[in-house]
Amino acid sequence: MKKLFFAAIPICLVSFILFGISAAILGTKRDYRYPTTDTTVVSHAAKLFVDEIVTSANEWTLEEVKSYVDLHTSGVNTYVVQSDDEHVHIRVASGGTKVSVQASCEGDRLTITISPPNVVFDSFADFGKILWNNDIFNSSSNVEAIIAFPKLIYDELYVKHGSGTLMLDGFNARYNDFDIGSGRFEYSKSDQFTAHRINLDLGSGSAVLSNAQTNSYDIDIGSGKFEINGLSGYGEIDMGTGSGSIAYDRFGSDDGETVVDIGSGIMNLYFPDNGGCELYTAIGSGSISIDAYGIQKKLTMNDNEDITLGSGGSIYVIEMGSGKVNIKNTSEYTAPEMFSSRPDIPKMITELEITDNTAMAVEVPEYVWGYSDSLHQGTGTADSSGNSSVAVTTVPEAGSEAVTQELPSSSPTDAGDGNEAVVTPEPPEAPVPPEAPVPPEAPVPPEAPEAPEAPEPPQAPGTADI
Numbered sequence: 001m002k003k004l005f006f007a008a009i010p011i012c013l014v015s016f017i018l019f020g021i022s023a024a025i026l027g028t029k030r031d032y033r034y035p036t037t038d039t040t041v042v043s044h045a046a047k048l049f050v051d052e053i054v055t056s057a058n059e060w061t062l063e064e065v066k067s068y069v070d071l072h073t074s075g076v077n078t079y080v081v082q083s084d085d086e087h088v089h090i091r092v093a094s095g096g097t098k099v100s101v102q103a104s105c106e107g108d109r110l111t112i113t114i115s116p117p118n119v120v121f122d123s124f125a126d127f128g129k130i131l132w133n134n135d136i137f138n139s140s141s142n143v144e145a146i147i148a149f150p151k152l153i154y155d156e157l158y159v160k161h162g163s164g165t166l167m168l169d170g171f172n173a174r175y176n177d178f179d180i181g182s183g184r185f186e187y188s189k190s191d192q193f194t195a196h197r198i199n200l201d202l203g204s205g206s207a208v209l210s211n212a213q214t215n216s217y218d219i220d221i222g223s224g225k226f227e228i229n230g231l232s233g234y235g236e237i238d239m240g241t242g243s244g245s246i247a248y249d250r251f252g253s254d255d256g257e258t259v260v261d262i263g264s265g266i267m268n269l270y271f272p273d274n275g276g277c278e279l280y281t282a283i284g285s286g287s288i289s290i291d292a293y294g295i296q297k298k299l300t301m302n303d304n305e306d307i308t309l310g311s312g313g314s315i316y317v318i319e320m321g322s323g324k325v326n327i328k329n330t331s332e333y334t335a336p337e338m339f340s341s342r343p344d345i346p347k348m349i350t351e352l353e354i355t356d357n358t359a360m361a362v363e364v365p366e367y368v369w370g371y372s373d374s375l376h377q378g379t380g381t382a383d384s385s386g387n388s389s390v391a392v393t394t395v396p397e398a399g400s401e402a403v404t405q406e407l408p409s410s411s412p413t414d415a416g417d418g419n420e421a422v423v424t425p426e427p428p429e430a431p432v433p434p435e436a437p438v439p440p441e442a443p444v445p446p447e448a449p450e451a452p453e454a455p456e457p458p459q460a461p462g463t464a465d466i
Contacts, residue, residue, distance in 0.1 A: 050103035053117055055094050062088040062103060066110035067155040069173070074115040074162030074183070075099075076143040079342055082170045083148035090114075095142040108155075114145050115162070146345060153193065161185055161205075167342055176214075180205050180224070188338055191230060202226055202242070210338055213249055216256075221265070227336050234258045234314060239265045239323070247333040248272050257315040262286070262323040269325060270333040276310020284321040292329045 050060050065088060071080070076092075076099060083089055092101055092114060102113040149171060157173035159166070162181040172189045174196045181203045188210040189195070195214040200207060202224040209228045217235035219228070226244035234256030237246070240263045247270035252258070258277075260267070264286075271277065271292055281288055281299055288299040293310040309316075309327075318325060 049105070050090070050101055052102075053098050053100050054092055055096050055098055057091070057093040058101070059089065059091045060101070060103065062090070062105075062110070064105060064110075065150055065152065066105060066108050067152075068107075068109040068158075069149070069154055069156065070109060070111040070158045070160075071147070071166075072111070072113040072115065072160045073145070073164065073166050074119055074181070075164050076114050076145050077165040078114060078145040078147065078167070079345060080147045080149065080166075080168040080171060081345060082151050086150050088150070089146075089148040091146045093144050097143055099143045099145075101145075112147065119162070144343070159185075165341070167339055169339060178202075178207070178209075180207055186210075186338060194232065200226075200228075208336055208338065210335065215252070219246075229333065229335050237261070237267075239263065239267060241265050243267070245270065245333070247330050247335075248275075249330070251275050251277055251314045251316075253314065255314075257317065259317045260319065260325075262318070262320040262325065264322045266324045267326075269327045270330040271309060271327060273310075273329045273331050276308070276312050277314050277316040278312050279305075279307040279309050279327075280315065280317045281305055281307075282317075282319040286320045286323045286325070288318060288320070288325045288327065290327045292327050 050062075052058070065086065088110070090101065090103065090112065092099055098117055100113070100115055100117045100119070102111075104111050151170070152172070154171070154173040156175040156177075157171060158177045158179075159168070160179045161183050163183045165184045165186075167186045169188055170190065171187075172193045172195075176195055176197065177199045178185065178187065179201045182205045184205060185202075185207045187208070189212075191211040191213065193213070195212075196216070198209070198212055198214045198217045200209065200218075201220045203222045204224050206225045207228075208226070209231075211230040212228050213230055213232045215233045217231065217233060219235070219237045219239075221237075221239040221242040221244070223241045224244075225242060226246075228245070229247040230249045231246055232248065232250045232252065234252035235258060237258070237260040239261070243266040245268040250272050260269075276293060279290075282304050283299055283301060285301050287301075288303075290297045290299070290307070290309075295307070295309065297307075299305060
């Protein structure tokens with residue numbers, strides 16, 4: 001009996017594993033029909049709190065914009081774009097699959113969560129629910145979500161993404177933290193805005209970051225694939241068995257230091273042509289190939305060297321085990337195509353019938369090596385309402401509410417342009433008329449020239465002097 005019991009244990013384990021696989025593959029659902037023109041979007045009035053489970057097309061408009069944004073997604077395809085107004089719009093279109101939509105505001109922080117029901121993003125065990133709710137043989141879910149944020153400069157963006165696809169286009173935040181699991185992630189901001197910091201933690205998924213100008217960064221790659229371009233500043237890069245490329249726009253200050261720690265992965269580094277660094281290497285059984293700044297050199301096992309690349313400057317340290325690193329100049333880099341699998345969002349919105357006048361107004365910029373617009377870097381901070389004080393990149397239309405501005409601390413005699421905020425100041429004092437100008441003194445007439453003396457008459461010819 002005892003032998004029979006021990007013999008049954010492996011059989012039970014195998015049966016349990018096969019049951020889980022068959023349930024994930026076969027399932028009991030899946031209707032991959034995206035909502036068409038005969039679908040009505042259920043629009044909700046402006047609110048601060050959303051907690052619903054939907055199976056069709058729904059839209060929510062949030063009445064306030066916060067300077068801190070938490071975005072949690074999994075099991076859906078989510079596309080973040082820019083809105084043409086001052087509100088945050090959320091639209092979820094499902095072909096029958098249950099999807100949980102949550103939005104809440106606490107202080108200056110807005111948290112939006114879109115995922116299958118009952119998924120808890122802080123728990124590793126709940127990733128099993130993500131697999132259970134998604135057909136592993138279908139590359140995309142039948143749930144698509146659009147989130148439109150106003151064109152602002154936000155203080156912080158925190159993203160936690162499990163499976164599915166998440167694309168952020170034109171979101172500018174000073175502090176950025178991206179935690180990506182097994183899904184696909186694409187991100188681009190304005191190339192004219194430099195973030196304070198960018199953190200990327202990538203598991204087994206894929207990530208593409210474009211226009212990643214920042215002062216500092218922390219990049220942690222597991223086994224996933226990645227492409228990062230426009231990177232600047234200094235920081236730490238830790239990669240296990242992953243593979244990918246990093247193209248620098250510029251290095252950080254001379255007193256900064258970048259440390260790269262590679263296990264067995266493959267990394268392509270592209271250093272800026274107009275710049276350089278002091279390269280320090282510590283190699284186990286891997287290799288570093290350099291073809292940049294006119295230097296062609298290959299470093300292998302135990303080749304621990306100090307090399308000045310280009311004009312030198314900041315310190316760049318590479319420590320590696322059995323991996324491989326290729327170093328070239330940024331001019332040799334070819335940027336990947338961004339947002340190629342993103343649907344035609346304006347068309348997708350117009351095809352859905354709206355029940356009222358709360359239609360989502362979005363702007364999808366044309367991509368050329370990252371997102372580019374007229375936004376310039378600002379240094380303002382969030383005010384008491386949570387809105388960034390240096391945020392708007394478009395001029396409000398006539399008749400819309402004007403943006404509150406601080407009155408300049410100028411003297412009462414300073415002239416304005418006629419477009420200041422309407423206030424009721426005390427009546428100004430009557431201006432003092434200017435003094436009459438003093439007439440200039442009459443010019444003194446010049447003295448008459450003295451008459452020349454009359455010449456003596458000539459002597460008569462032949463007359464002698466007496």
